[in-house]
Amino acid sequence: MPQPCNVVIFGASGDLTYRKLIPALYNLAADGDLPAALSVVGFARREKSDESFRKELQEAVGKFSRQGLNDELWKSFGERIFYHQSEFGDLEGYKRLAERLNQLDADHNTGGNRLFYLSVAPSEFGGILEKLAAVGLNKAREGAWSRVIVEKPFGTDLPSAQKLNGIVNTVFREKETYRIDHFLGKETAQNIMVLRFANSIFEPLWNHRYIDHIQITAAEPLGVEARGPYYESSGALRDMVQNHLLQLLCLVAMEPPTDLTADSVRDEKVKVVRALRPMSTEDVASNVVRGQYAAGAINGKEVIGYRAEERVSTESMTETYVALKLHVDNWRWADVPFYVRVGKRLPKGGTEIAIQFKNAPGVLFNKDAAAVGPNVLVIRIQPDEGISLRIQAKRPGAAVRVEPVKMDFHYGTSFGKASPEAYERLLLDAMSGDATLFARRDEVEGAWKFIDLIEEAWHQNPTPPALCEYPAGSWGPAEADALLERDGRAWRRM
Amino acid sequence: MPVTIDPTALGMPVELGQISRELKKLWEQDGGVSTRASLINLAVYCEGVESMRANTELIMEFTHEHACRAILIGYEPGSENQIHAWINAHCHLSRAGAKQVCCEQISFLFEGDTKKRIANILFSNLDSDLPLYLLWRGEFHDPVDEQLWAWVDRLIFDSQSWRDPKSQFALLKDSLVRSKSRLTLCDLNWTRSLHLRQALAQMFDHAENLSVLDNLKTVAIAHAPNFRSTALLLVGWFAAQLKLVFVKNEGSAFVYLNPHGNEVLFSLTAEEGRSISRCELTSDTGSIRLQRDGAGDFFRVEVRLTDNRVYNHLLPAGINATATLILEEIGGGGQHKVYLNALAASEVLL
Numbered sequence: 001m002p003q004p005c006n007v008v009i010f011g012a013s014g015d016l017t018y019r020k021l022i023p024a025l026y027n028l029a030a031d032g033d034l035p036a037a038l039s040v041v042g043f044a045r046r047e048k049s050d051e052s053f054r055k056e057l058q059e060a061v062g063k064f065s066r067q068g069l070n071d072e073l074w075k076s077f078g079e080r081i082f083y084h085q086s087e088f089g090d091l092e093g094y095k096r097l098a099e100r101l102n103q104l105d106a107d108h109n110t111g112g113n114r115l116f117y118l119s120v121a122p123s124e125f126g127g128i129l130e131k132l133a134a135v136g137l138n139k140a141r142e143g144a145w146s147r148v149i150v151e152k153p154f155g156t157d158l159p160s161a162q163k164l165n166g167i168v169n170t171v172f173r174e175k176e177t178y179r180i181d182h183f184l185g186k187e188t189a190q191n192i193m194v195l196r197f198a199n200s201i202f203e204p205l206w207n208h209r210y211i212d213h214i215q216i217t218a219a220e221p222l223g224v225e226a227r228g229p230y231y232e233s234s235g236a237l238r239d240m241v242q243n244h245l246l247q248l249l250c251l252v253a254m255e256p257p258t259d260l261t262a263d264s265v266r267d268e269k270v271k272v273v274r275a276l277r278p279m280s281t282e283d284v285a286s287n288v289v290r291g292q293y294a295a296g297a298i299n300g301k302e303v304i305g306y307r308a309e310e311r312v313s314t315e316s317m318t319e320t321y322v323a324l325k326l327h328v329d330n331w332r333w334a335d336v337p338f339y340v341r342v343g344k345r346l347p348k349g350g351t352e353i354a355i356q357f358k359n360a361p362g363v364l365f366n367k368d369a370a371a372v373g374p375n376v377l378v379i380r381i382q383p384d385e386g387i388s389l390r391i392q393a394k395r396p397g398a399a400v401r402v403e404p405v406k407m408d409f410h411y412g413t414s415f416g417k418a419s420p421e422a423y424e425r426l427l428l429d430a431m432s433g434d435a436t437l438f439a440r441r442d443e444v445e446g447a448w449k450f451i452d453l454i455e456e457a458w459h460q461n462p463t464p465p466a467l468c469e470y471p472a473g474s475w476g477p478a479e480a481d482a483l484l485e486r487d488g489r490a491w492r493r494m
Numbered sequence: 495m496p497v498t499i500d501p502t503a504l505g506m507p508v509e510l511g512q513i514s515r516e517l518k519k520l521w522e523q524d525g526g527v528s529t530r531a532s533l534i535n536l537a538v539y540c541e542g543v544e545s546m547r548a549n550t551e552l553i554m555e556f557t558h559e560h561a562c563r564a565i566l567i568g569y570e571p572g573s574e575n576q577i578h579a580w581i582n583a584h585c586h587l588s589r590a591g592a593k594q595v596c597c598e599q600i601s602f603l604f605e606g607d608t609k610k611r612i613a614n615i616l617f618s619n620l621d622s623d624l625p626l627y628l629l630w631r632g633e634f635h636d637p638v639d640e641q642l643w644a645w646v647d648r649l650i651f652d653s654q655s656w657r658d659p660k661s662q663f664a665l666l667k668d669s670l671v672r673s674k675s676r677l678t679l680c681d682l683n684w685t686r687s688l689h690l691r692q693a694l695a696q697m698f699d700h701a702e703n704l705s706v707l708d709n710l711k712t713v714a715i716a717h718a719p720n721f722r723s724t725a726l727l728l729v730g731w732f733a734a735q736l737k738l739v740f741v742k743n744e745g746s747a748f749v750y751l752n753p754h755g756n757e758v759l760f761s762l763t764a765e766e767g768r769s770i771s772r773c774e775l776t777s778d779t780g781s782i783r784l785q786r787d788g789a790g791d792f793f794r795v796e797v798r799l800t801d802n803r804v805y806n807h808l809l810p811a812g813i814n815a816t817a818t819l820i821l822e823e824i825g826g827g828g829q830h831k832v833y834l835n836a837l838a839a840s841e842v843l844l
């Protein structure tokens with residue numbers, strides 16, 4: 001159970017607060033995981049009373065909480081939520097915030113512990129942190145703590161991430177800084193380490209001797225929706241690969257840490273980032289495919305192409321799909337490609353990691369190379385979190401006919417309990433001071449260093465590789481299929 | 495059964511975007527009484543609502559033997575542009591014990607100009623990592639969806655039902671090349687003659703009968719009026735296996751040359767009765783006659799050798815109902831290389 005504290009959310013009237021943060025805190029309260037002495041202060045610009053703020057949040061919880069809304073619980077939870085109206089740039093507002101937090105400490109016995117959640121655009125980080133420092137809110141009093149959670153995107157390239165880190169680290173120490181990557185909060189992402197290191201059957205096979213290749217897919221049927229301007233400045237590579245997918249790759253590829261402390265785990269992850277083979281302009285041309293969705297159909301409904309979306313340039317060169325072939329240059333993964341793809345407007349939604357093992361020797365049942373497929377271990381991050389293993393089995397009958405069968409484990413049905421939302425786990429960890437599931441500065445910067453090479457090859461190159469079109473509702477551009485076909489492989493069917 | 499729905503009907507209507515959620519609910523309501531089983535994705539394409547019902551019955555029968563996720567795709571041209579969806583489950587008591595084993599069926603009706611949506615909808619509803627078998631009921635239309643073809647592992651169709659097999663095969667071949675598909679062609683018209691081919695082949699397990707093949711002069715095949723294509727595939731089979739070279743048509747007969755340069759004559763006659771009711775091979779050294787009587791379940795085989803020795807055999811002829819053919823086809827597996835050779839050899843005859 002974390003210590004009593006005040007959670008201050010900057011950007012409290014924003015979408016993330018309504019859809020994720022408050023429902024997560026509410027679910028934690030419903031599960032009895034929150035300290036009794038906890039208050040939440042929402043910081044935003046528009047005029048609002050505590051009462052009206054609570055009313056809106058109550059509705060949001062009713063809509064977005066996985067446990068629904070319990071009136072009795074809301075009564076006690078809602079009473080601990082407050083609204084603080086101020087401009088981010090107004091120092092007076094922070095002074096009042098400091099006073100208010102002191103008062104809340106006194107009223108609710110929250111012990112001077114503070115968790116600042118920056119649910120705002122990165123351009124606001126600097127200003128907010130500076131003002132927090134100016135009124136001394138970054139420094140906790142003796143025996144208490146003060147921490148900051150920052151939302152993605154954490155920079156748009158290496159220099160901007162370094163700059164942001166510089167700003168954050170002048171105000172908060174690294175161990176007080178929690179960079180959110182909500183993929184790491186998902187149950188199955190956490191389970192990757194358990195699967196690998198708590199079972200003796202997988203780890204001996206987890207290397208280039210037995211694994212043919214690894215595929216990581218993050219697919220979604222949604223288009224860019226209302227996020228046109230943001231997406232235009234980011235694209236799929238920066239929005240998804242730099243953070244979420246590289247984090248998953250690290251968990252799959254890392255060496256066993258010496259212990260489970262945050263830094264031991266993150267030390268191992270950062271080694272993977274450093275081992276990613278950097279890409280030259282030529283490598284990018286041959287190992288990365290970028291695509292953009294054209295008009296098509298999703299679930300039978302016609303949808304427009306990316307360039308026709310609201311507030312998107314009609315000549316946009318922003319990628320909504322990217323497929324990459326990566327290499328982790330270390331002993332364990334020698335010659336094992338990691339194929340990573342992410343895309344919008346794909347037929348199905350889901351984030352999955354597939355470990356594809358080498359084929360059984362070409363004798364006996366496997367004489368005809370195409371006859372028996374490989375074993376595949378699939379880790380489903382979302383939705384329907386779980387693990388499945390494809391093995392070969394004999395079909396009942398007189399003839400020897402080998403068929404693939406799937407052994408499936410679903411979190412939902414096996415444990416009879418819905419997995420907590422990622423934000424629940426992450427908020428709880430930050431309150432408890434456990435940074436294992438948060439990205440460390442060197443991880444973030446290492447990932448940007450790798451991604452920047454690709455961005456440069458795309459945007460600062462007189463002859464950039466083509467941006468390939470794919471119809472909405474298809475599994476991406478044909479060039480992405482060719483990327484694997486060239487190696488005698490194919491994307492798995494999700 | 496997880497819900498009280500008629501398994502021969504399409505089941506519960508659902509919204510297109512909600513299918514996986516509704517299926518999940520279906521199993522949650524069931525409370526663990528049934529086990530959901532699936533080894534393949536079986537997509538069935540058919541035209542017309544009535545045909546969807548008939549194919550649902552077919553799927554139900556199929557699921558007794560093969561656990562699958564069935565995806566029924568109905569197409570109804572000419573009406574408003576709409577797509578409807580239903581979910582259903584086919585359950586039966588497992589042979590092993592008290593558990594019910596259930597297979598999901600998702601059905602779609604594509605109306606009007608929505609056919610181009612089929613690939614997307616199929617892709618979004620597949621059971622991941624399992625093979626995709628597509629049972630195509632009826633004719634192929636130009637253009638065939640290449641994206642779809644690239645995903646299919648086994649394409650099951652019945653060339654007997656085609657009005658113009660020549661153009662259908664040409665269309666199929668062309669689309670397979672374009673989509674770079676490596677799917678296995680499974681022609682039920684070929685499966686239809688499986689037992690006959692097996693019975694014939696069995697005759698040559700006796701070395702002394704092989705002389706009939708070596709000196710083959712004529713092959714006479716009697717087929718039901720609508721089953722000429724079944725007989726042609728059979729001719730293709732003989733030609734490919736015996737390395738015969740087509741020379742010419744002679745009236746309704748076909749003339750081939752064997753590797754020794756001798757002529758072999760194939761004659762086809764249409765007769766009421768079973769798809770293939772008779773097949774007779776004659777040579778200077780004897781004859782083999784395989785006959786199936788009207789209602790019989792067996793082939794009577796008579797082998798006559800020149801020294802007046804006569805042998806009679808009774809061999810199973812199989813059941814030619816569509817459901818049985820499909821079961822047989824899927825149960826058999828393989829790459830169907832013999833079929834492809836037979837098909838190539840029969841192309842000149844189509």
Ligand SMILES: NC(=O)c1ccc[n+]([C@@H]2O[C@H](COP(=O)([O-])OP(=O)(O)OC[C@H]3O[C@@H](n4cnc5c(N)ncnc54)[C@H](OP(=O)(O)O)[C@@H]3O)[C@@H](O)[C@H]2O)c1
Binds near residue numbers: 010012013014118119
């Ligand atoms: N939404 C998501 O699902 C999601 C997912 C992952 C990461 N994120 C990240 O989370 C952060 C927040 O996202 P969001 O979608 O919640 O943003 P949003 O809906 O645009 O909300 C922005 C919030 O910031 C406040 N704000 C903006 N300028 C202000 C100012 N000058 N002074 C005071 N308050 C100001 C707004 O207050 P007023 O309403 O009072 O103006 C509002 O509460 C972003 O960094 C985003 O990239 C969001």
